[in-house]
Amino acid sequence: MSSEEKTAHYDGPSGGWGSVRGIARIFGKEWPTPLATETLFRQNKPGGFMCVSCSWAKPANYHPFEFCENGAKATLWELTTQRCSPEFFAKHTVTELREWKDYDLEQQGRLTHPMRYDPATDKYVACDWDEAFREIGSELKLLDPKSVIFYSSGRASLETSYLYALFARMYGCNNLPDSSNMCHETTSVALKKVIGAGVGTIVFDDLSKCDAMFFFGQNTGSNSPRFLHPLQEAAKRGVQIVTFNPVREKGLEFFTNPQSPVEMLTGKETRISTQYHQVRPGGDIAVLMGICKHVFAADDEAKTQGKRVLDTGFIEQHTSGLEEFEAKVRAISWEEIEHESGLSQQIIEGAAQVYVEADRVIGVYGMGLTQHMHGFENVALFVNMLLLKGNIGRDGTGISPVRGHSNVQGQRTVGISEKPDLVPLDKYAAQFGFDPPREKGMNTVEACEGILSGKVKSFFGLGGNFVRAIPERGRMEDAWTTMRLTVQVATKLNRSHLVNGEIAYLLPCLGRTEEDMQLSGPQSVSMEDTFSHIYGSLAKRKPASEHLLSEVAIVAGLAKATLSPNPMVKWDEWVGNYALIRDQIAETYSEEFHGFNERMWTPGGFYRGNSARERIWKTKSGKAEFTTPKTMTAVGFGEAPGRYRLITMRSNDQFNTTIYGFSDRLRGIEGTRDVVLINPAEMKRANLREGQVVSLVSDAEDGIEREVAGLTVVPFSLPDGCLGAYYPEMNPLMPLSHFDEQSKTPAAKSVPVRIRAASKTSCVTD
Numbered sequence: 218m219s220s221e222e223k224t225a226h227y228d229g230p231s232g233g234w235g236s237v238r239g240i241a242r243i244f245g246k247e248w249p250t251p252l253a254t255e256t257l258f259r260q261n262k263p264g265g266f267m268c269v270s271c272s273w274a275k276p277a278n279y280h281p282f283e284f285c286e287n288g289a290k291a292t293l294w295e296l297t298t299q300r301c302s303p304e305f306f307a308k309h310t311v312t313e314l315r316e317w318k319d320y321d322l323e324q325q326g327r328l329t330h331p332m333r334y335d336p337a338t339d340k341y342v343a344c345d346w347d348e349a350f351r352e353i354g355s356e357l358k359l360l361d362p363k364s365v366i367f368y369s370s371g372r373a374s375l376e377t378s379y380l381y382a383l384f385a386r387m388y389g390c391n392n393l394p395d396s397s398n399m400c401h402e403t404t405s406v407a408l409k410k411v412i413g414a415g416v417g418t419i420v421f422d423d424l425s426k427c428d429a430m431f432f433f434g435q436n437t438g439s440n441s442p443r444f445l446h447p448l449q450e451a452a453k454r455g456v457q458i459v460t461f462n463p464v465r466e467k468g469l470e471f472f473t474n475p476q477s478p479v480e481m482l483t484g485k486e487t488r489i490s491t492q493y494h495q496v497r498p499g500g501d502i503a504v505l506m507g508i509c510k511h512v513f514a515a516d517d518e519a520k521t522q523g524k525r526v527l528d529t530g531f532i533e534q535h536t537s538g539l540e541e542f543e544a545k546v547r548a549i550s551w552e553e554i555e556h557e558s559g560l561s562q563q564i565i566e567g568a569a570q571v572y573v574e575a576d577r578v579i580g581v582y583g584m585g586l587t588q589h590m591h592g593f594e595n596v597a598l599f600v601n602m603l604l605l606k607g608n609i610g611r612d613g614t615g616i617s618p619v620r621g622h623s624n625v626q627g628q629r630t631v632g633i634s635e636k637p638d639l640v641p642l643d644k645y646a647a648q649f650g651f652d653p654p655r656e657k658g659m660n661t662v663e664a665c666e667g668i669l670s671g672k673v674k675s676f677f678g679l680g681g682n683f684v685r686a687i688p689e690r691g692r693m694e695d696a697w698t699t700m701r702l703t704v705q706v707a708t709k710l711n712r713s714h715l716v717n718g719e720i721a722y723l724l725p726c727l728g729r730t731e732e733d734m735q736l737s738g739p740q741s742v743s744m745e746d747t748f749s750h751i752y753g754s755l756a757k758r759k760p761a762s763e764h765l766l767s768e769v770a771i772v773a774g775l776a777k778a779t780l781s782p783n784p785m786v787k788w789d790e791w792v793g794n795y796a797l798i799r800d801q802i803a804e805t806y807s808e809e810f811h812g813f814n815e816r817m818w819t820p821g822g823f824y825r826g827n828s829a830r831e832r833i834w835k836t837k838s839g840k841a842e843f844t845t846p847k848t849m850t851a852v853g854f855g856e857a858p859g860r861y862r863l864i865t866m867r868s869n870d871q872f873n874t875t876i877y878g879f880s881d882r883l884r885g886i887e888g889t890r891d892v893v894l895i896n897p898a899e900m901k902r903a904n905l906r907e908g909q910v911v912s913l914v915s916d917a918e919d920g921i922e923r924e925v926a927g928l929t930v931v932p933f934s935l936p937d938g939c940l941g942a943y944y945p946e947m948n949p950l951m952p953l954s955h956f957d958e959q960s961k962t963p964a965a966k967s968v969p970v971r972i973r974a975a976s977k978t979s980c981v982t983d
Contacts, residue, residue, distance in 0.1 A: 224897065224932045225885040253296050256730055256758055260284045260292060261443075263820045267754040269295065269372055269729040270872055272620040272747045273443045274421045277821030285442030287869070290877050294709075295728040296758065299326025301710050306332060306341040315715045319685065319945075320876040322710045328725035329762035334717050341723060346766065346774065349722050354778025356702045356720060357675065362389030362654075364674040366664045369395045370681030371622025372729070374742035374754070375631050376798040377768040378624070379805075380791065381679055382632035382640075384776040387651055387786070391640075391658030395633050396873075397625050398661035399686060399963060403587035404618040405629065406960040407596035411842045412609065412616075413835030414827050415639075416626060419579055419615035420748045421821070424451060426613030429575035431568075432460040432490070433501055433599060434585015434966070437468040440867070441619050441747075449487045457571045460490040462585060463498050463864055463936050467883040492568055497559030497936045498862040499589055499852030499967045504565055505598040506849065507554040509546045511569035512605055526573055528607030535832055536604055538843035545845045557849045559936050577613035578603065583621070588966040590853025593959035597844040604841055610832035620747040622873065623729075627745030630809065630825065631802055635660050644805050650785040661687065662961040665953055668696050675702040675718070677775075679768065680726075682874040684713040688951035688963045691923070706771055708761075711874065726768045731760045733767045736793035740767070743799070743817050750822030751810075769795060852967045853955060856938075860916045863968040864935075865944035865951070874945050886931065893972070894933035894941035903972060905930050912973040913942065917952040924973070925949055940970065 259265030261275045261283040268284060270291040275283070284292070305325055311334065314322065331349045332341040357365065367385040369378060385393050397405065409415040424447040437444045445468055452458060460469045470493060471486045496504055516526040532539055551562045558565065572578060580603050586595040600609070600616055608614040620626050632640050635658035642653040659667055665687055667673035676683070676697075687693055697703070700718035707714065708728050727733055733740040733756060741755040766774070773788040780786075791798045796814050803813040809825035816823040834840050852862060867873075868881035868890070879888050886892060893913060895905070905911070909930045915923035925947060935941055944965065955964040 224934050225894070226934065252758060253293060256296065257282070257284055257289055257292060259757070260288065263818065264755065266729055266756050267623065267744045267752055268292070269623050271441045271443075272371075272623050272626060272745070273441050274746045274748055274750060275752045275822060276421060280446070283443070287442060287872055291872055291875075292730060294323075294875070294877065295327075295730050297326050299324065300329050300761065301325040301327060302329045303332070303343040310339040311341065311715050311717070312339055315712070319712060319874065320878070322712065323875060325710055327708060327728075327761035328710060328723065330764045331725060332723040334721035334723075336719070344722075349724060350774045350778040352720070353702065353704055353722060353775055357388065357779045360674050360701065363392070364672060365390060366392045366394065366659060366667075366673055366676045367679070368661075368664070368677065368681065368683055369393070369628055369633055369679040371396045371625030371628065372680050373628060373768055374624060374744060375627050375751070375802065376742050376795050377679070377772060378628040378633050379631040379798060379802050380769060380772045380776070383645070383649065383786070384772055384780070386645060386653045387649070387776070387780050387783070389654055391635050391637050391654050391656065392664065393633050393635050393658055394661040394664050395625065395628055396622055396681060396686070397629060398961070400584050401587055401618055401620060401625070402660070402960040402962045403592040403596055403957045407593045408600070408616065408618075408829075410836065411597050411600050411844060412829040413833070414829040415629075416749055416827065417615065417617045417747065418609055418827050418830045419617045420750070420824065420830075421447075423579060423613050423615060427451070427456060427577045427579045428613070429457040429459070429571055429578045431572065431578065431580050431602075432458065432462070432469060433580070433582040433595070434462055435581055435583030435619055436462075436464070436466045436867070437619075440583065440621050442468065444619065445489070448489050452487050452489050457575065458490045459492045459568045459571055461494050461496045461501060461504055461568075463495055463939060464866065464941060465493060465495060465934055469493065492571070494560055494564055494568065495934070495936050497557070498864050498939045499850045500558035500560070501586055501595050502591065502598055502846055502851055503554045503557035503849050504560065505595075505602055506546055506549055506846070507551070507558065507562070507565035508569040508572060508602055509605065510549065510551075510554070511566045512573060512602075513543060513546060515570075515573045527605055531607035532604070535610075535834065535841055536843060537838045537840045538845070542601060542843040542845045549849070553849055572602070572606070577611065578606065578608045579613070579615055579617055580608070581617045581619060583619050585966055587618075587957070587962055588964055589851035590955055590957060590964045590967070591848050591851040592957040592962060592964070594844070594846045594848060595851050598846060600841070601843050604843060609841065610830055615830065618747070624744040626747060626749070627743075627751070630745055631806065641805060648785070648801070648804060650783060660961050662953060662956050662963065665689065665693060668693065668700065669953075671699060674700055676700060676704070678703075678705045678713065679772070680706055682711040682713045684716050685711065685874045685945045686948070688948055688955070688965075689953040690945075690949045692921075692953075706768060724771055725762065725765050726771055727756075727760055727765050729754065730756050730758045731765070732756050732758060735767075735770075735795070740795045741817075742795060745825070746822065749825050749827055751817060751825060752822040753817040769798070853958075853964065854917070854969045857916070859971050861970050861972070862939040863913065863947065863950065863970045864939060864941045865947045865965045865968065866941050867944055884933070889929065890943045890946060891928050892931045892942065893928040894931050894935060896935045896937065897932045899937060900930065900932060905972070905974075907932055909974070913940070913947070913950055913970045914973050915950050915952065916969040916971045917955065919952060919954060921952070923950050923952075940972075
């Protein structure tokens with residue numbers, strides 16, 4: 218590589234000393250209490266607490282340090298000694314704070330008091346809990362329930378989520394969007410349709426029984442680093458790991474295990490992927506069609522020798538729709554596959570041959586598949602590939618979407634859903650003596666549309682940073698202030714708390730690490746991991762403030778202030794003893810949660826089951842369904858001179874919208890997030906130079922002007938025709954109208970943009 222073609226990169230592996238230094242940096246900066254080390258030792262272990270970061274398993278046979286770099290950062294972030302008190306808010310207007318960076322807002326530390334927005338002074342002022350509950354309840358009583366949004370992030374426990382959903386439905390609506398709407402809703406919709414279960418089919422032990430894994434659009438090193446341990450073990454025993462991703466993510470290339478003294482002292486690293494291919498953004502459909510095309514060709518050849526590559530017995534007994542799909546695959550040309558994927562026939566066939574030769578295959582994916590306008594087809598085709606050889610419903614096989622947030626999957630399990638057909642409403646009615654609403658509620662995109670149109674009058678945010686996380690942020694922030702009431706439950710200050718309705722409250726809650734003391738004593742809560750296992754979580758740290766309430770207590774307090782009394786709904790008793798909430802969950806969801814309280818401390822969690830894993834297909838046909846794609850690209854817009862496909866990315870120094878710092882170590886980018894990544898050949902074609910400051914402007918054909926300015930050009934290894942930049946900073950460029958057609962998941966992995974150089978009157982084009 219010539220000097221002018223050098224790109225930003227990281228020479229080391231994921232893990233190793235880089236990971237240790239990343240944790241140490243946060244430890245020193247946050248000045249956590251001396252008990253922080255003891256807290257980390259309890260993280261993700263039986264009898265301990267479950268990490269607030271990703272939803273990876275809490276294994277029965279755990280490591281001494283059962284946390285990753287980002288998990289440690291999340292815990293230390295919560296244990297900070299910094300406090301965001303009423304004195305801080307007295308010094309700063311909300312208008313002033315809106316100009317602060319996300320990082321600087323969260324650096325103020327833990328919220329300590331319930332706060333009410335005072336429009337006369339443009340400041341938050343302290344209030345007591347009784348006032349907050351009373352005033353919020355009074356406002357909710359005046360509003361049409363259909364105009365109120367009950368949003369939840371992925372961190373709330375099963376107990377909180379269950380009560381929250383009950384509150385919303387007793388209030389009179391199914392407007393229960395959650396963070397899944399922004400990332401893995403495509404998974405829920407696609408898997409539900411094609412295999413009858415809306416979550417992944419593998420369990421943790423399957424990772425030790427497969428002989429090949431195929432990864433599509435998943436950044437293990439940053440988003441689920443504890444996954445690297447079983448991946449390293451798999452690589453060492455010869456498992457073939459084939460990766461397709463537009464970005465070369467270090468975690469799927471090389472790993473040095475921080476748990477291994479030998480590897481740390483010698484610098485020994487393990488190669489993870491045996492093949493790594495940089496597919497064009499949106500080109501996964503073409504890749505999967507190419508793999509299947511090779512599988513059919515290999516089966517044709519095998520038949521001449523009296524053998525089969527396809528699992529014909531499984532296909533005949535357990536699937537439908539193969540004929541139409543096979544005809545489509547055979548008819549598609551390699552020329553079209555190569556064009557849409559950006560990869561050669563030879564490369565795709567080389568990957569496909571691994572699949573042909575493997576007996577037990579796991580398919581792993583992330584938001585690189587789900588966040589496209591045709592994300593449904595991405596996921597469905599991945600399932601097609603696995604079905605061809607019976608790779609669902611056997612040990613060591615299955616489809617594995619990796620969830621990125623601690624309990625986002627579990628929230629759906631216990632009723633957080635805008636889709637009434639996914640919730641046992643008849644059981645709700647019998648259990649609590651009310652008539653639940655039956656009409657579909659609003660998801661995230663529909664909630665945004667409702668805010669823009671004025672249909673939505675109130676927004677309740679149970680955690681998260683909704684305004685920062687959604688598309689079309691500029692327009693959304695303007696519309697947000699027209700709502701009557703906004704309520705945010707949080708542990709730290711973020712941008713969503715600074716864009717308020719006419720009446721606004723900021724309610725601070727306990728963190729996952731903090732002891733939750735109620736009338737019956739210290740309370741435990743529970744979460745579900747990405748493998749559908751349920752775990753108890755018990756916190757022991759002293760709360761950051763005596764004025765904090767648990768999320769359960771906040772939800773119950775608001776429900777009591779809003780709803781008419783109901784003798785079958787015992788909010789006070791439930792707050793006093795969370796085991797009683799789990800009894801209610803077990804009654805509503807008896808198949809999955811029977812014996813909930815007795816099983817929640819099972820080492821390794823208890824499995825709530827998955828019908829598709831048992832080859833019971835709860836689909837319309839009663840079988841696993843092959844689907845035939847109507848497009849060869851997941852991108853919902855055409856090609857045009859000067860138009861790029863923007864991939865929004867997270868650094869390894871952030872979790873969702875939480876920015877821990879400005880060190881994207883695994884990509885070799887330090888000190889800033891205001892960058893646009895582009896490969897050297899594209900830079901040359903666009904007459905750009907390294908370090909040049911440019912803007913990105915929307916190239917969506919909807920007549921709406923969108924721009925993010927002040928971005929520094931950084932040469933980076935990416936496919937032609939695409940750019941990379943950080944989420945959530947690029948969200949203003951994402952059209953609200955660009956979402957997966959089936960699930961309405963925003964299309965954050967293929968955003969149409971142009972590069973605008975110094976002059977605002979001219980765009981850089983090919």
